[in-house]
Amino acid sequence: xxxxxxxxxxxxxxxxxxxxxxxxxxxxxxxxxxxxxxxxxxxxxxxxxxxxxxxxxxxxxxxxxxxxxxxxxxxxxxxxxxxxxxxxxxxxxxxxxxxxxxxxxxxxxxxxxxxxxxxxxxxxxxxxxxxxxxxxxxxxxxxxxxxxxxxxxxxxxxxxxxxxxxxxxxxxxxxxxxxxxxxxxxxxxxxxxxxxxxxxxxxxxxxxxxxxxxxxxxxxxxxxxxxxxxxxxxxxxxxxxxxxxxxxxxxxxxxxxxxxxxxxxxxxxxxxxxxxxxxxxxxxxxxxxxxxxxxxxxxxxxxxxxxxxxxxxxxxxxxxxxxxxxxxxxxxxxxxxxxxxxxxxxxxxxxxxxxxxxxxxxxxxxxxxxxxxxxxxxxxxxxxxxxxxxxxxxxxxxxxxxxxxxxxxxxxxxxxxxxxxxxxxxxxxxxxxxxxxxxxxxxxxxxxxxxxxxxxxxxxxxxxxxxxxxxxxxxxxxxxxxxxxxxxxxxxxxxxxxxxxxxxxxxxxxxxxxxxxxxxxxxxxxxxxxxxxxxxxxxxxxxxxxxxxxxxxxxxxxxxxxxxxxxxxxxxxxxxxxxxxxxxxxxxxxxxxxxxxxxxxxxxxxxxxxxxxxxxxxxxxxxxxxxxxxxxxxxxxxxxxxxxxxxxxxxxxxxxxxxxxxxxxxxxxxxxxxxxxxxxxxxxxxxxxxxxxxxxxxxxxxxxxxxxxxxxxxxxxxxxxxxxxxxxxxxxxxxxxxxxxxxxxxxxxxxxxxxxxxxxxxxxxxxxxxxxxxxxxx
Amino acid sequence: xxxxxxxxxxxxxxxxxxxxxxxxxxxxxxxxxxxxxxxxxxxxxxxxxxxxxxxxxxxxxxxxxxxxxxxxxxxxxxxxxxxxxxxxx
Numbered sequence: 001x002x003x004x005x006x007x008x009x010x011x012x013x014x015x016x017x018x019x020x021x022x023x024x025x026x027x028x029x030x031x032x033x034x035x036x037x038x039x040x041x042x043x044x045x046x047x048x049x050x051x052x053x054x055x056x057x058x059x060x061x062x063x064x065x066x067x068x069x070x071x072x073x074x075x076x077x078x079x080x081x082x083x084x085x086x087x088x089x090x091x092x093x094x095x096x097x098x099x100x101x102x103x104x105x106x107x108x109x110x111x112x113x114x115x116x117x118x119x120x121x122x123x124x125x126x127x128x129x130x131x132x133x134x135x136x137x138x139x140x141x142x143x144x145x146x147x148x149x150x151x152x153x154x155x156x157x158x159x160x161x162x163x164x165x166x167x168x169x170x171x172x173x174x175x176x177x178x179x180x181x182x183x184x185x186x187x188x189x190x191x192x193x194x195x196x197x198x199x200x201x202x203x204x205x206x207x208x209x210x211x212x213x214x215x216x217x218x219x220x221x222x223x224x225x226x227x228x229x230x231x232x233x234x235x236x237x238x239x240x241x242x243x244x245x246x247x248x249x250x251x252x253x254x255x256x257x258x259x260x261x262x263x264x265x266x267x268x269x270x271x272x273x274x275x276x277x278x279x280x281x282x283x284x285x286x287x288x289x290x291x292x293x294x295x296x297x298x299x300x301x302x303x304x305x306x307x308x309x310x311x312x313x314x315x316x317x318x319x320x321x322x323x324x325x326x327x328x329x330x331x332x333x334x335x336x337x338x339x340x341x342x343x344x345x346x347x348x349x350x351x352x353x354x355x356x357x358x359x360x361x362x363x364x365x366x367x368x369x370x371x372x373x374x375x376x377x378x379x380x381x382x383x384x385x386x387x388x389x390x391x392x393x394x395x396x397x398x399x400x401x402x403x404x405x406x407x408x409x410x411x412x413x414x415x416x417x418x419x420x421x422x423x424x425x426x427x428x429x430x431x432x433x434x435x436x437x438x439x440x441x442x443x444x445x446x447x448x449x450x451x452x453x454x455x456x457x458x459x460x461x462x463x464x465x466x467x468x469x470x471x472x473x474x475x476x477x478x479x480x481x482x483x484x485x486x487x488x489x490x491x492x493x494x495x496x497x498x499x500x501x502x503x504x505x506x507x508x509x510x511x512x513x514x515x516x517x518x519x520x521x522x523x524x525x526x527x528x529x530x531x532x533x534x535x536x537x538x539x540x541x542x543x544x545x546x547x548x549x550x551x552x553x554x555x556x557x558x559x560x561x562x563x564x565x566x567x568x569x570x571x572x573x574x575x576x577x578x579x580x581x582x583x584x585x586x587x588x589x590x591x592x593x594x595x596x597x598x599x600x601x602x603x604x605x606x607x608x609x610x611x612x613x614x615x616x617x618x619x620x621x622x623x624x625x626x627x628x629x630x631x632x633x634x635x636x637x638x639x640x641x642x643x644x645x646x647x648x649x650x651x652x653x654x655x656x657x658x659x660x661x662x663x664x665x666x667x668x669x670x671x672x673x674x675x676x677x678x679x680x681x682x683x684x685x686x687x688x689x690x691x692x693x694x695x696x697x698x699x700x701x702x703x704x705x706x707x708x709x710x711x712x713x714x715x716x717x718x719x720x721x722x723x724x725x726x727x728x729x730x731x732x733x734x735x736x737x738x739x740x741x742x743x744x745x746x747x748x749x750x751x752x753x754x755x756x757x758x759x760x761x762x763x764x765x766x767x768x769x770x771x772x773x774x775x776x777x778x
Numbered sequence: 779x780x781x782x783x784x785x786x787x788x789x790x791x792x793x794x795x796x797x798x799x800x801x802x803x804x805x806x807x808x809x810x811x812x813x814x815x816x817x818x819x820x821x822x823x824x825x826x827x828x829x830x831x832x833x834x835x836x837x838x839x840x841x842x843x844x845x846x847x848x849x850x851x852x853x854x855x856x857x858x859x860x861x862x863x864x865x866x867x
Contacts, residue, residue, distance in 0.1 A: 124849045237791035262850050264788075266795035321790055336793065360802070 013633035015053040033060035054384040057329040058298040068396035071532035072564040075545045076104040095706040098142040100560020104590045112208040114526040116565035121203040125170025130178040131265040136207040138291035144217035145209030152189040156199030159442040176453040181267035186454035187471025193442040199570040204526040219290040221308035231363035232339035236322035238263040239335025269338040275360035288343035300341040305389035342617035403538035415633030432757035440767040441627040449772035465612040468600040470516040482594035484518035491580025492621035493636035498540045499547030509587035514648035517598040517655025518589030525562040530569040540581040554641040554642020601666040602716035603679020613712035624706040662716040672705040685749035688740035780829035782837040786846045787818035803866035829858035
């Protein structure tokens with residue numbers, strides 16, 4: 001057959017609305033498309049007839065877990081209940097749009113969001129990760145913003161598993177490849193290895209964009225007669241999954257496609273698309289805009305119509321195609337990358353098309369906003385879709401999945417890592433050896449092998465990036481106004497106690513932002529869990545959401561958006577085949593002047609090291625328990641959110657008043673890891689004494705070094721500021737203790753824990769940096 | 779000395795950004811009349827002695843497992859180079 005004519009093959013019957021009404025008995029493969037019997041029945045009720053193939057394609061993909069949030073919705077409402085008016089003060093756009101928008105002052109707004117691309121990154125690591133980055137960038141563009149930075153949170157199986165050697169380099173070069181080509185700095189994130197992510201890697205990408213208040217754009221199609229324009233890349237067979245069943249159902253093997261096809265990203269196209277969109281926005285040519293991501297045109301058309309006046313007519317045969325053999329069902333489902341959809345007034349459409357032509361971006365007017373409340377899709381004049389758009393986009397099924405605390409949870413929590421259960425190092429020699437093993441372990445070792453593949457400084461506005469606690473970018477080049485971002489998760493803590501674990505992840509991201517000197521303002525989250533059909537997983541999810549919502553309320557930072565990724569599991573061992581429950585939390589903070597930022601390491605000798613917060617014997621879910629004993633049990637560290645708030649406040653004031661030269665959050669690996677990283681950051685050693693700390697907190701040196709108690713930060717205070725610093729902590733009632741002094745940058749410099757052991761920094765660096773290159777190559 | 783030539787192409791339904799860039803550049807440089815470009819890659823494998831059916835079978839195996847990414851690429855031909863003995867693919 002010819003592939004030049006856009007018409008469908010002659011002889012094949014088009015499944016029109018008319019035909020669907022006339023052939024009620026015709027069976028459609030709804031089950032193969034992932035719909036349940038009652039869901040299919042509901043579609044028939046909504047339409048008053050059987051759906052056409054194209055309608056079924058739309059409903060099946062929009063009612064999937066990924067698009068409809070049908071299992072998570074009832075729990076996600078918790079966030080709304082815990083968002084107070086006070087928290088909404090800085091919120092310009094909240095949950096529900098492509099991304100939340102936060103007012104950061106001086107007329108500026110930022111928009112940010114984290115999203116998962118887990119499964120595609122397992123199938124084809126490079127393209128899966130690359131298109132994950134591309135997708136989240138388009139969400140930010142759709143709000144009217146210029147993207148300014150990206151971040152990523154990555155989780156893989158055990159470091160020495162053969163499949164990890166396939167997935168890690170692919171994902172890392174995919175994240176780097178897309179971000180570097182498009183010219184956005186990658187300012188931070190995290191990497192974590194655990195056997196539960198074997199076969200289920202988590203690839204969560206975040207993007208942040210900046211705009212002036214008046215430039216905020218929303219996704220809705222209003223104004224009868226306004227035109228619907230699709231622009232960007234052509235539509236091909238990318239990401240078409242189960243819908244191929246429909247294609248083969250309605251006509252014989254035609255196209256070249258052996259679906260499903262992997263989505264391939266083109267960052268250079270996306271770069272042009274960014275500039276094109278900004279040009280369109282500044283010329284005032286856009287009434288509403290939406291990016292095309294998962295579920296492609298099905299999602300964009302139904303969401304725009306549903307959020308707008310309700311009526312829309314689309315001529316599907318006007319979609320520019322890369323593969324002319326695609327059926328209407330496939331065009332509706334295609335997840336081809338680098339596409340956007342805009343609502344444009346008829347008066348502006350010529351100017352709009354002139355701008356897209358200037359940027360060499362293909363654009364096609366597909367249809368218009370109509371009165372009434374139906375979304376009509378036509379194919380060469382025949383109607384193939386006639387649905388109420390709200391039923392597709394916003395009124396999908398909602399499930400109250402059963403959930404129950406797993407029977408195994410009690411035993412898990414009872415298995416605490418006590419000194420009797422897990423032998424602990426005691427002598428100086430043992431502690432020294434433990435520290436070296438820990439700092440070389442997969443989750444604590446240097447991330448440089450990964451982050452050196454990312455451009456962290458392109459655009460020239462990055463003022464902090466990995467390995468600092470938070471990434472900081474300048475937004476206003478005149479005033480120095482900027483934002484700090486941190487992305488954190490801890491699946492082990494969340495496994496031990498989902499509510500507290502989720503709060504600990506939130507608290508860590510919040511603390512990291514404050515550690516850099518920024519005032520925390522808002523939250524985005526990516527909730528990665530196993531199958532919602534398992535009551536144990538659903539319990540983890542419900543608990544984590546509840547904990548997170550309460551934590552956000554206590555800290556006064558609203559959740560602005562994010563995403564939920566379920567079914568991250570392999571096999572049928574129930575809860576045991578699921579990934580560790582992993583809420584990844586992004587916190588955004590603001591700095592009035594980024595030159596006031598605080599780095600995570602010290603570089604001047606003779607500064608005083610203070611430990612803020614108190615240390616308890618808390619090793620449940622710790623890196624020490626895992627690295628040294630492959631143990632996961634007990635309870636996670638306790639969390640005091642009032643203390644976290646106070647700590648953040650003090651850190652922000654310290655940064656503003658220049659009281660600290662360095663600040664580093666204590667998290668995985670405890671004080672020992674913070675000392676290692678703080679020393680290695682600029683190569684300046686430290687002399688540390690633990691006696692007073694042990695005496696004040698009633699602990700031994702091992703607990704002091706390796707416990708992962710929350711709410712602690714290590715700071716370096718210049719001698720001339722020590723009095724002011726002490727006065728401030730005392731006045732605010734914040735526990736602070738002098739535990740050491742910094743040494744100079746030299747060849748002989750050491751990390752000296754007095755009375756116990758000393759390690760030359762050269763030896764520490766060797767241990768800290770060798771692990772990733774050894775596993776993944778030079 | 780024999781030589782095996784292997785051609786690998788992106789699968790037809792997969793986006794090929796490189797090909798797209800070339801098709802965009804062609805008219806700008808005055809080459810009109812080309813409406814599509816897809817860019818693949820060619821490998822030349824040298825062997826001691828003749829290119830036998832066994833050698834070709836081995837080369838095909840290497841092409842399918844190492845030289846191509848089966849998720850997004852097809853091995854479109856594995857053949858002996860011009861003049862070399864042995865059966866074609």
